[in-house]
Amino acid sequence: MPKTLIKQGVIVTAADTYQGDILVEDERIVQIGQNLRPERDAEVIDATGCYVFPGAIDEHTHMAMPFNGTVTADWNTETVAAAIGGTTTIVDFAKQEKGDTLAHTAEVWKRRADGRTAIDYSLHVAITDLTDAVLDEIAHIVQSGVATLKLFMAYKGETMVDDATLLTTLQVARDVGALVMVHAENGDAIDILQRQLIAAGKTEPKYHAVSRPIEIEAEATRRAIALAKVADAPIFIVHVSGLDSLEEVRRARAAGQPVFAETCPQYLLLDESYLVLPDFEGAKYVCSPPLRAALNQEKLWHGLANGTLQAIGTDHCSFNFAQQKHLGAHDFRKIPNGVGGIENWIQLLYTYGVKTGRISLNQLVELTSTNPAKYMGLFPKKGTIAVGTDADIVVFDPAVEQTITAANQKQNSDYSVYEGFRIDGAPRHVLLRGKVIVTEGAYVGDLRDGQFVHANPYGAA
Amino acid sequence: MPKTLIKQGVIVTAADTYQGDILVEDERIVQIGQNLRPERDAEVIDATGCYVFPGAIDEHTHMAMPFNGTVTADWNTETVAAAIGGTTTIVDFAKQEKGDTLAHTAEVWKRRADGRTAIDYSLHVAITDLTDAVLDEIAHIVQSGVATLKLFMAYKGETMVDDATLLTTLQVARDVGALVMVHAENGDAIDILQRQLIAAGKTEPKYHAVSRPIEIEAEATRRAIALAKVADAPIFIVHVSGLDSLEEVRRARAAGQPVFAETCPQYLLLDESYLVLPDFEGAKYVCSPPLRAALNQEKLWHGLANGTLQAIGTDHCSFNFAQQKHLGAHDFRKIPNGVGGIENWIQLLYTYGVKTGRISLNQLVELTSTNPAKYMGLFPKKGTIAVGTDADIVVFDPAVEQTITAANQKQNSDYSVYEGFRIDGAPRHVLLRGKVIVTEGAYVGDLRDGQFVHANPYGAA
Amino acid sequence: MPKTLIKQGVIVTAADTYQGDILVEDERIVQIGQNLRPERDAEVIDATGCYVFPGAIDEHTHMAMPFNGTVTADWNTETVAAAIGGTTTIVDFAKQEKGDTLAHTAEVWKRRADGRTAIDYSLHVAITDLTDAVLDEIAHIVQSGVATLKLFMAYKGETMVDDATLLTTLQVARDVGALVMVHAENGDAIDILQRQLIAAGKTEPKYHAVSRPIEIEAEATRRAIALAKVADAPIFIVHVSGLDSLEEVRRARAAGQPVFAETCPQYLLLDESYLVLPDFEGAKYVCSPPLRAALNQEKLWHGLANGTLQAIGTDHCSFNFAQQKHLGAHDFRKIPNGVGGIENWIQLLYTYGVKTGRISLNQLVELTSTNPAKYMGLFPKKGTIAVGTDADIVVFDPAVEQTITAANQKQNSDYSVYEGFRIDGAPRHVLLRGKVIVTEGAYVGDLRDGQFVHANPYGAA
Amino acid sequence: MPKTLIKQGVIVTAADTYQGDILVEDERIVQIGQNLRPERDAEVIDATGCYVFPGAIDEHTHMAMPFNGTVTADWNTETVAAAIGGTTTIVDFAKQEKGDTLAHTAEVWKRRADGRTAIDYSLHVAITDLTDAVLDEIAHIVQSGVATLKLFMAYKGETMVDDATLLTTLQVARDVGALVMVHAENGDAIDILQRQLIAAGKTEPKYHAVSRPIEIEAEATRRAIALAKVADAPIFIVHVSGLDSLEEVRRARAAGQPVFAETCPQYLLLDESYLVLPDFEGAKYVCSPPLRAALNQEKLWHGLANGTLQAIGTDHCSFNFAQQKHLGAHDFRKIPNGVGGIENWIQLLYTYGVKTGRISLNQLVELTSTNPAKYMGLFPKKGTIAVGTDADIVVFDPAVEQTITAANQKQNSDYSVYEGFRIDGAPRHVLLRGKVIVTEGAYVGDLRDGQFVHANPYGAA
Ligand SMILES: [Zn+2]
Ligand SMILES: [Zn+2]
Ligand SMILES: [Zn+2]
Ligand SMILES: [Zn+2]
Ligand SMILES: [Zn+2]
Ligand SMILES: [Zn+2]
Ligand SMILES: [Zn+2]
Ligand SMILES: [Zn+2]
Missing domain, CATH: 3.20.20.140 (Metal-dependent hydrolases)
Structure with a gap:
């Protein structure tokens, strides 16, 4: 898989909020830094103005x-x-x-x-x-x-x-x-x-x-x-x-x-x-x-x-x-x-x-x-943005404004309980173990992407 | 049944504590007063120095x-x-x-x-x-x-x-x-x-x-x-x-x-x-x-x-x-x-x-x-000392001092969980619907004395 | 002072509710009984259908x-x-x-x-x-x-x-x-x-x-x-x-x-x-x-x-x-x-x-x-209906219906905060230490009736 | 200031626990990664077996x-x-x-x-x-x-x-x-x-x-x-x-x-x-x-x-x-x-x-x-390990065992309230804005190292 570099986003974890670049390789986050230089083969995602959530x-x-x-x-x-x-x-x-x-x-x-x-x-x-x-x-x-x-x-x-x-x-x-x-x-x-x-x-x-x-x-x-x-x-x-x-x-x-x-x-x-x-x-x-x-x-x-x-x-x-x-x-x-x-x-x-x-x-x-x-026993493989974790990453653009309506939803239902609710912000890009599955808000993935994740016993982490 | 006059006790109810005489007639309390004069046929119980409880x-x-x-x-x-x-x-x-x-x-x-x-x-x-x-x-x-x-x-x-x-x-x-x-x-x-x-x-x-x-x-x-x-x-x-x-x-x-x-x-x-x-x-x-x-x-x-x-x-x-x-x-x-x-x-x-x-x-x-x-639906027939109520009365002498021991108890058991507990006070006389069933601490009643009491529905009183 | 006999009311104390007659003599309640016979010189107050409150x-x-x-x-x-x-x-x-x-x-x-x-x-x-x-x-x-x-x-x-x-x-x-x-x-x-x-x-x-x-x-x-x-x-x-x-x-x-x-x-x-x-x-x-x-x-x-x-x-x-x-x-x-x-x-x-x-x-x-x-240290002289207490008694007729209005009040004010409130029940007679000061709802007392009451220390009662 | 690379520690933040290397440059953390290669001029601190705390x-x-x-x-x-x-x-x-x-x-x-x-x-x-x-x-x-x-x-x-x-x-x-x-x-x-x-x-x-x-x-x-x-x-x-x-x-x-x-x-x-x-x-x-x-x-x-x-x-x-x-x-x-x-x-x-x-x-x-x-208004400059923050870092060795005694303390007092308390773990190295001030548990800094930190208003972060 090619490397991916997510640049200039505001990375948000349960504890921290900071600007940084994230380098993804082989499904995982391998590096977080300031002004990381894109390597030759890396795909670059510009996260300027966006939050970067796990x-x-x-x-x-x-x-x-x-x-x-x-x-x-x-x-x-x-x-x-x-x-x-x-x-x-x-x-x-x-x-x-x-x-x-x-x-x-x-x-x-x-x-x-x-x-x-x-x-x-x-x-x-x-x-x-x-x-x-x-x-x-x-x-x-x-x-x-x-x-x-x-x-x-x-x-x-x-x-x-x-x-x-x-x-x-x-x-x-x-x-x-x-x-x-x-x-x-x-x-x-x-x-x-x-x-x-x-x-x-x-x-x-x-x-x-x-x-x-x-x-x-x-x-x-x-x-x-x-x-x-x-x-x-x-x-x-x-x-x-x-x-x-x-x-x-x-x-x-x-x-x-x-x-x-x-x-x-x-x-x-x-x-x-x-x-x-x-x-x-x-x-x-x-x-x-x-x-x-x-x-x-x-x-x-x-x-x-x-x-x-x-x-x-x-x-x-x-x-x-x-x-x-x-x-x-x-x-x-x-x-x-x-x-x-x-x-x-x-x-x-x-x-x-x-x-x-x-x-x-x-x-x-x-x-x-x-x-x-x-x-649920998935941490730290899932649940945060840190080196070594699965590169499950959401580039969230806070500037988007939408209104929820069943007419537009991907959920397979003929209604939404939130019909008419105004919402701010939207995922612009979503990565699943490093693979981009959503780009500019559109789904670009495959139904074979998802995998079963082995959960660890309670207290094991 | 003869009348009974309980004299000079300190009557105690859920609300009150006061000295008074109690006249009992036909199973009930018919009069409470100060210095009630004993009628000819009344048995008199001297409650001086005692509490009179229901x-x-x-x-x-x-x-x-x-x-x-x-x-x-x-x-x-x-x-x-x-x-x-x-x-x-x-x-x-x-x-x-x-x-x-x-x-x-x-x-x-x-x-x-x-x-x-x-x-x-x-x-x-x-x-x-x-x-x-x-x-x-x-x-x-x-x-x-x-x-x-x-x-x-x-x-x-x-x-x-x-x-x-x-x-x-x-x-x-x-x-x-x-x-x-x-x-x-x-x-x-x-x-x-x-x-x-x-x-x-x-x-x-x-x-x-x-x-x-x-x-x-x-x-x-x-x-x-x-x-x-x-x-x-x-x-x-x-x-x-x-x-x-x-x-x-x-x-x-x-x-x-x-x-x-x-x-x-x-x-x-x-x-x-x-x-x-x-x-x-x-x-x-x-x-x-x-x-x-x-x-x-x-x-x-x-x-x-x-x-x-x-x-x-x-x-x-x-x-x-x-x-x-x-x-x-x-x-x-x-x-x-x-x-x-x-x-x-x-x-x-x-x-x-x-x-x-x-x-x-x-x-x-x-x-x-x-x-x-x-x-339990028994009030006011039971549960207080007031005119009209059943004359269920305890003349309680607070000066008595005893120690509980199974050896002396009337309860039919070979032990008491309160063995050795010191207790102050004791019933001197007990009346059940006007009949004296305990005198000077001794049982003088009959096992036919007790009656079933009809309980009223909750909230009826 | 003449004796007063309050007959046939439903006496209410903090604990009890029962029918009885109350005999008042020398400012105090001296007797409570069922069907007390009025003595010759006693004034009789008929409390039929009324509550008798302290x-x-x-x-x-x-x-x-x-x-x-x-x-x-x-x-x-x-x-x-x-x-x-x-x-x-x-x-x-x-x-x-x-x-x-x-x-x-x-x-x-x-x-x-x-x-x-x-x-x-x-x-x-x-x-x-x-x-x-x-x-x-x-x-x-x-x-x-x-x-x-x-x-x-x-x-x-x-x-x-x-x-x-x-x-x-x-x-x-x-x-x-x-x-x-x-x-x-x-x-x-x-x-x-x-x-x-x-x-x-x-x-x-x-x-x-x-x-x-x-x-x-x-x-x-x-x-x-x-x-x-x-x-x-x-x-x-x-x-x-x-x-x-x-x-x-x-x-x-x-x-x-x-x-x-x-x-x-x-x-x-x-x-x-x-x-x-x-x-x-x-x-x-x-x-x-x-x-x-x-x-x-x-x-x-x-x-x-x-x-x-x-x-x-x-x-x-x-x-x-x-x-x-x-x-x-x-x-x-x-x-x-x-x-x-x-x-x-x-x-x-x-x-x-x-x-x-x-x-x-x-x-x-x-x-x-x-x-x-x-x-407040006034009990049991005040605060209940029992023999020996001050005969401060209210014969309360629950059947009266009124509406509060400043126009009718005895309080010296040009308004009432309860203006227009419907109220049920009213004192018919009020006795202060045996003296009738309210009769049929009307004040019949004297401003010299009231006395200072000596309060006992807390816990003394 | 030379760069510093802290290698192989288990980095702990308020949210995360993960293994990673930290590169420090110009007082700040500039990169966190897996297997970061030490640059030529970087001092390397081996944190193997240690926690790395902010x-x-x-x-x-x-x-x-x-x-x-x-x-x-x-x-x-x-x-x-x-x-x-x-x-x-x-x-x-x-x-x-x-x-x-x-x-x-x-x-x-x-x-x-x-x-x-x-x-x-x-x-x-x-x-x-x-x-x-x-x-x-x-x-x-x-x-x-x-x-x-x-x-x-x-x-x-x-x-x-x-x-x-x-x-x-x-x-x-x-x-x-x-x-x-x-x-x-x-x-x-x-x-x-x-x-x-x-x-x-x-x-x-x-x-x-x-x-x-x-x-x-x-x-x-x-x-x-x-x-x-x-x-x-x-x-x-x-x-x-x-x-x-x-x-x-x-x-x-x-x-x-x-x-x-x-x-x-x-x-x-x-x-x-x-x-x-x-x-x-x-x-x-x-x-x-x-x-x-x-x-x-x-x-x-x-x-x-x-x-x-x-x-x-x-x-x-x-x-x-x-x-x-x-x-x-x-x-x-x-x-x-x-x-x-x-x-x-x-x-x-x-x-x-x-x-x-x-x-x-x-x-x-x-x-x-x-x-x-x-x-206290110091975040995110202080208080976490993330790129961009001050390189205030503690390499904490959990294997050390000590007993507190005033005889050994650096605090200027003739006693310790924790005298005799057993403690596990100890800082091996401490960095203040990238400068190593403690090495192998010994203070190697200077009293001019410390600076006043400007606190931001509440809610500003
Ligand atoms: Zn469910
Ligand atoms: Zn459920
Ligand atoms: Zn039971
Ligand atoms: Zn049970
Ligand atoms: Zn006040
Ligand atoms: Zn006040
Ligand atoms: Zn302080
Ligand atoms: Zn203080």
Whole structure:
């Protein structure tokens, strides 16, 4: 591969902001300097006036995932959208089928991804059926490069696990260096509330949120944290949606417990008022946990700024409106849960986070790249700009101004939850392990570019 | 029945402390005055130098209850012990057998009690098998005078209910005026920890406590509170054993939620150090939740003093050491859970609570009589000294000094967890609905004295 | 004096609610019973359908107090208004003039009151000039029946004391059984903010509130509590106006510190939106601390219900609008601080507290009579209905419906901050030490009825 | 200056840990790469097996500062000690004399430092006399490169300012980009307590701590934060010594307020038990705030790990024991307040923080270099390893094992508070703006090496 020299950009890491040139060779960053002279064979990218970020790492995606009888948008479109938006690695949730092994689960997922992904990927495995055999398998799956386990405390009768499973998994995970991630909502309570709502004829999208009040998210968060304390294991809470759950994370961290947590752009930027849009449009915004009252947004931003939340993931779980979301036209329980967002999340966070002063540029990088890499076992190969790391690089032009519209998006969906949102800045060039896959905002890569990334056990870095 | 005149005592209610004479007629207090002249036919009790308390109400007892293949101490002995100690009403937990109706459960319990109780009693019904039929029955059982429901979040495979049951019960309870009480510990987690401890050969009594850390009590407390919030129902947390759970109660109450809670004398006066006594003596102190680190005691006293905790109950659940506790000689899981304490609780609380300044005399009455009566639907018939109320009266001589020893106790057990505790004050006379059942500290009543007391729905008073 | 028999009312104390008859003789309650037969010479008051409350005790009033060059409404009118509204005792703040002794301060205040008060009164002494001589005097003033000291952390250059004074006073108070009450706002900060606002031409009433943000009330509350901790002394925080301060009280109480606090009806029922009324009407609502954002109201009600706040006082500090409030027409700093409210406070709290379910009837009595009596050293002479206590009794008819209007009020002011508020219930009869001073809602007493009440040292009861 | 090439070290920044070579030229880092080939004229430093840290920045020192009639250890010795320990920049507190200007204060301080400092320095100015002229001067002092202001809430009669001064300064600072740092203890309370202790004959060193309980530190912290909120200004709390103060910082940050705080090694590693050492040895450990109960240490470590505390400074304020500390032989108030610690702080934090797993290597760099640089306006010139930054570099050999003893120290004092502490790791080489000032652990620099560093206004970076 030819060498590449990225010149005159303002390099931003989780800690630093400085002007410098970056020399890329053999997929990696080999040199950073001032006024590096381009070698003969080097391609030169002029980054003047641009920020140079490490490629974003979306630690929370659901590609081509079966859900409620349908399936989320596929790798081939969504990873291209991701690339254009500055994301160079995702960590996708490989969901165990009942009775399946973890190894086979990961294998199935890799088969779906390989040859169909524009960017690198790593995997979490979502355990839904914890037999003794599966318990024994955890050590092996970690050794095979899948170091994060996901458990659902919700979706009763489907993926939900009981507290015994959660505790046992935490104990085993602690011993083998796996990090347990939990979807924290009380599935029992949701199930009861949903039956009652439907029985009462309350079938519209907004009742999805009514059936999942924040109290039962906060409760489950507290519960998971308590079980982790008992297991003496670290834990990672996904998609914290509002203040009540955030408080549980804060309390545990104040007490010195290794509790980590993410939130998602939709909880920072959208709120429950979207759920009552007419003509079933509320269904577009149905995800779990649901969108909350607007006052939670500022609390989550504070949590990002003050270190209570360590990461942002998109929970990209994309469906189309015309067919898929309409599966729940007469019963909100049948609306596929999830929203898309991987295409523009960095721009949204830059616009509404950095430019408003809520978080710093360094925090943007930390929250969307460095920390995801660290917690998911990908650091320092991924997640920063330093010599020796993979040359996953985004040249981000802050001067671009755009408005999000589904009409233009690369995400394979007929709508965007951020329709009409103004965004500042855009990736001009994106490199994946040194290869330019986006130039002047256009995708120029190949679906064979992306590779599986072996994750290291928690605490190994 | 002849009239009785109690003269010159210092009458203490939850609010007041004043000198006065009390005239009792036809089971009730009919007059309170200064220098009431004894009518011709009135028996006169001189209460000079004594406090006159309303009879204590122990809202939390387990009489003749099957547990782990044995049975707790019986009504005939324990209620006499209670009477001598100043308790004139208990609210006992009638435990539903799987498949049984609530009505039959209560009936079984009444059959055990009637004719064998020295004092009045009311009942909670502990639901362990919530079928649709049982759900429908809740309204009826409330109308029949059993207004409080108990649910266990622990004891997996036995009495433990899942969150769906808890939530549903809370909803129904709210509608029919029942108050739900919960034993808050995470049964799933305990089950796992216990299996692991036993598998590791850790069978001694102290491991009972290890298998039930306070984190999982606090977690369950938080969970029950969250479900009550969702159900818009009041909730009563039994036997709060330490700071972590107390904090959950405080947070909910600070937010305005109708959450109520009790603690027990053993959590105020004993601590985990007893569990490691040699010669299996630790088993004497095995109860659930277990005794905690000593520092929790002062926090619980603060909780009583500042209104976070509203009541004290004994959780009297008495076994003997020689046979019953020894069932667990080789496996702590088989140690019957529970300790006795109904005989001296008022004296202990007077000595270690009132005389140390931790709570006031009025608070003693409020916590052990007035509030239990109010929350359990017995007020104002029970729980205070006022005209019109049942003449359940304790003439308490603060000058008596004693030391607790099993050798002298009326409780039917071969040990006391308070062995060697010095206590100040003692009931000199006790009246049950006007009848003197204790005179000069000696029981002079009859086991047919006690009656079932119809409890009113929550909020009806 | 003739005997009086109050028949068939529902007697309400801080603990109890029951039907009974009350016999009054020689200023005191001598008997409470069921169906007491009227003696020959007894006057009979029929209380059928009415509640019988102990007379309310307003622990926080400012009668005839010089302030900013004017003076608050006087004893002769305000105590009549108080009586009609069910208040039978006030505890007024006797404010030390610079250089004056505490004894003389109290004497001046008594001179103003004696012969001009319809109801009983006790005194706090507000220390504004703590010399060594004054420090020595504290023990004496307590012995003379003034057991509560007030210190202002605000009003710089006037009544404000520094932290050294506050700490020293707390230490001495602890030793002699005085209870220190503080007005907690940071006077230094207010002074700066006020100068800046005036300099910026911001002179309207609403800027009074801007100059006293809740942060600096909460800060001062925390500070006073810390100094009390250091001094090992109890402390009483007056007029908690919102959540931030309430939290400070809660935190200290949770830690077991003897911290007590009151709020006032205006903080429960009014909010900052009144301050922007046109035509200078905002000035009517100017008091310190200022009215807060509406969301604080519910938090304060929760604080009353859950025991964080122990009492309610009116902070009755009444001025007229036409002249007195207009002193600040061009400078909010010159608006006399304070609002009236003693006439209808019990009805307002009954209507908006009890009838809405926010507090119970018993809590109403506890918060407005029993606890004020206890904390201010007047219990059990005042503050409850029990034999032996002063016969300060209110026969309260809950069926009356009225609307507050200045046109009808007895308070000597040309406006009411509660203008247009609907109120349920009204005192039908009021007795002061057995003498009927209100009959059928009309004042029938004499300004010589009221007497000074000797307060006992803190903790003496 | 010749080029320098640092080869094969593990470079550690606040975000990254990676192997690389660093090329230094003209005082700055010009290139970082893998296997950089040494140019002909470059000096090569072999960093194999070593960490390469950015030079530590001690944001909190007191060099040659007059205090209580004596003076702290001087620049010429202490900066050499600092250099040897890996510190390449200090930010010293220039203390205004009453009546002096800020400009002159800074000038005096520079005169003391220039030509007598082995390392770079920047200045805070400690305002002790805020006249209107001084207030006006703040904008100018910021422009002159002194961007941080220090205010003392303690030391009554000496450097203590009142709340009016603090609030006003915060307002001005906000407008001109200065960051206000506060020493948060209640000086009024301390003054009272000290007088009382001395009057009671309690003159020994341990009473210094008794006179400064943590309550009054926490109170002052809360107060400063409230005033900053009112001023809408950021604030930096120096030397948080224990849990109570930490909680105040956490609460404010949770609410989104820009509050920052540091702790010091002595609060992490020492505790109050040292204060009772015999033979007046307790005096060695007298500093303000005082050492606290040991349980606070772990809470502070948690605060560092979870982001509540952003920085560590030494508060190096060194006296000798034989003469200076003995000034207080008969009166603890006369013991000069302060301890030394700049020589070994990085090693102590590495040993007891990083190696124990309490903080990560990256956090060590963040807390002792990057964040101090950011908050003190020195970033990115100082505080990280990146191209373009000053070549302040520490080659740290983790394999060295030492024991601290005063006998060997470079600090000019006859004792060390860390006497006998085992430490792992040591700086092998230290570069100051590219010049090697420490080689193989030995100081090889010159006291003319150090320069004043211009600090940028807060928020400018
Ligand atoms: Zn999820
Ligand atoms: Zn997801
Ligand atoms: Zn239980
Ligand atoms: Zn029980
Ligand atoms: Zn006031
Ligand atoms: Zn007032
Ligand atoms: Zn300091
Ligand atoms: Zn200092």
